[in-house]
Amino acid sequence: MKKIIFFYITIISLASFKGNAQDSKFYVTDKISDKYAYIDVIKTYERIAEKGYKSVDLFKKLGDSYYSNADFDKAAKWYCELFALSIDLEPEYYNQYAKCLLFIGQNDSANEILEKLKQKSGVIQEKKNRK
Structure with missing residues (x-):
């Protein structure tokens, strides 16, 4: 009986651990892609300003x-x-x-x-x- 309970607890633990690991990987990838897009926007705005475009919003x-x-x-x-x-x-x-x-x-x-x-x-x- 103790072996069966231990077996079920182990399976449930592994299943929940695997689900959490996948979510965190997705989150990290998502954050990195946002950062790169943000940097490209700044460089684009600078190029526009260097070409002589002037705007309060820019x-x-x-x-x-x-x-x-x-x-x-x-x-x-x-x-x-x-x-x-x-x-x-x-x-x-x-x-x-x-x-x-x-x-x-x-x-x-x-x-x-x-x-x-x-x-x-x-x-x-x-x-x-x-x-």
């Missing part, structure tokens, strides 16, 4: 991509291009640009960006108070 995507990868030097470059096109941006872009500038040692420029963010926040707050 510079946002490039800056965000490098910011999320902690490449603050390149992120600051693209955020600089973004702010050259438009200053009517969401507050998160001011904050991220200032952080990038702080990380690369441009403290004065970072303080200027933060000051612009404060001014923008004040204007938004005044509009809300008027309503």
Whole structure:
């Protein structure tokens, strides 16, 4: 009786282990393919920007991509291009640009960006108070 119970437990354990192993392999493969696609997109966006195409959306995507990868030097470059096109941006872009500038040692420029963010926040707050 003990041998039969041991036999069933062993079979169930092996079946569940094999099922979990297959799922994890699929997950790892899926993650790797996403990473490669993400890198190709960044390179494509850079080639488009190098050819002279300028767009707020393009510079946002490039800056965000490098910011999320902690490449603050390149992120600051693209955020600089973004702010050259438009200053009517969401507050998160001011904050991220200032952080990038702080990380690369441009403290004065970072303080200027933060000051612009404060001014923008004040204007938004005044509009809300008027309503």
